[in-house]
Amino acid sequence: MGILLYPQTFQSISLHAAYGEGKHHFLRFFIEKAKELQLLGNYTQVLEYMVTDELPDNEQKRLHEVHPDNTTIFLIDVQCSNRYRLFQLHQKLQQHHAGLHSSWILCYLFSDQDSIKDPILQRFIEYPLQFPSYEHRTLKERLELIFSEIQKQSNILNETICLNKNVVTCIALADSAYTTQALLRELRRSIIRAHYSFVQRRANIIDITFEHLSDGMLNSIQDVSSRFSELHSILDMFDGDVLYFIAQTTCRFFNTLHTATLNEQHLIDNHDNEQIISICNAMLKKTEKIEINTIRSIFVKELYDLMFPLLSATPLKQKETMIFVLFEYLQKLITELKNNTYHCSFTQSRGLGTKRTDAICDNIAQIIESKLQVTLPKAERTLISTYLQLAMQKLEAKTPMLFLCHGEDIAANYEKYIRSANLYENCRSIDYSEAWRKKESVFFWITYAISSSRSTIMRLCLFSVI
DSSP: OHHHHSOOSEEEEEEEOOTTSSHHHHHHHHHHHHHHTTSSOTTOEEEEEEEESSSOOOHHHHHTTOOTTSOEEEEEEEEOSOHHHHHHHHHHHHHHHTTOOSOEEEEEEESOGGGGGOHHHHHHOSEEEEOOOGGGSOHHHHHHHHHHHHHHHHHHHTSOEEEEHHHHHHHHHBOTTOOHHHHHHHHHHHHHHHHHHHHHHTOSSEEEOGGGSOHHHHHTBOOOGGGHHHHHHHHTTSOSSEEEEOTTSOOHHHHHHHHOOBOTTSOBOTTTTHHHHHHHHHHHHHHTTOOOOHHHHHHTHHHHHHHHHHHTTSGGGGOHHHHHHHHHHHHHHHHHHHTTOOOOOSOOOOOSOOHHHHHHHHHHHHHHHHHHOOOOOHHHHHHHHHHHHHHHHHHHTTSOEEEEEESSSHHHHHHHHHHHTTSOSSEEEEEESGGGGSHHHHHHHHHHHHHHTTOSOOEEEEEEOO
16 A cells, blocks of 8 residues: 555556466455545546557557546556567656656556566566465465355355365365466355255255365365464364355454464464453353442442443343443443553453444443543453353353254254354254154154253244245
8 A cells, every 4th residue: 555655646566476366356456445545536547458469559549548637547467578568658658647647556467477577677667566376375365265255155146155174174275276266266166066966955055065176176285284283273263163154244254364363383373362251251250259239339320321221132131240240340441541541451352252242342332432431442342242242152051942943954054053153052953854743752852852951941943944
């Protein structure tokens, strides 16, 4: 983005990478992001050239399309071997721009990495950039691409897609002869094959298995041992053995990975959350010991009046001490912020909050800001969201859930999904067919499931699949 902040009105950059590595896509993303950050105006023009050895020059025709007052970005796809001809094009563009006051940025796209060392190009390209090939991308970057594509296909098909972590491992480690675009095409073919199986079996989830991966992809996997620890440090961020991509939702795997950082060994640092989790667990432990008395009630009365209706609509209403412990923490935090004595006692991290708890936390922060004129720091919001998530998990884990479905593996798939998405921990499943006609057998299994859960309360979820 630095090039956009520089006041020079005529600048040139180049991206060097093999065809299919996503140079054009990257620049388009770069432009849209710059507009979003208001570094480029909404009226910025984007004009595309293709310069070849065979085709006649078309720069004069394209120059007539340039609006004299608007910032213009030229995407110049270089398909010619004659570098001097490219130099002449650059000079013509520079001469045409001389009488204008608007900014021009020339982006040259080269499909060979060695061209970055070309002495002729070095004469007129100010910012040459080596674009990483798929082979040299970190596993974190590869998985971001893979997760993003799977979520995209899930949205297109409007179906949930799942795959085992072992399958993800094979896709991520596929290496030889793949460019970014080639890998994504291969991934889409695997999804097409999985979708065909999904239609044939009349399944409820598109399950990508090893049989849907091509021999070419499997045979391209090399140098596994040296990157296994790196890959598992990433996949260990997600609970369970199966990843579920739910249609028309935000991909939580991509978001979690995108915000994660790598250490010097290219491993995900999973210790960032330890301090937050430790504080939240201490707060939860406190809920087992405290009693709500008059003094405590007076101490948090203002927060109670403001926020109890909000929190009473959550599972925390089952255990009021959880709400009071949170109020005590917030009261202490607000006092420190008002007195300018606040100091964050933990390392900022992603936390364990979910969309549900983040939304509750946002409402809490809005109430505090509007009623008490105090803005909660981002790190504290993360801690509060994590506390809410851990508290809800603790409460919900006490109520088991049983999925009872007609059909093969349907209930089991529901259970896998619920567990993998961290929506519920204490759940069981029974898939029934002929047994449903024999009521004694069904009641036996339900009784067994309830008794084995060691609880007198059971959420019974019945699904009939035709």
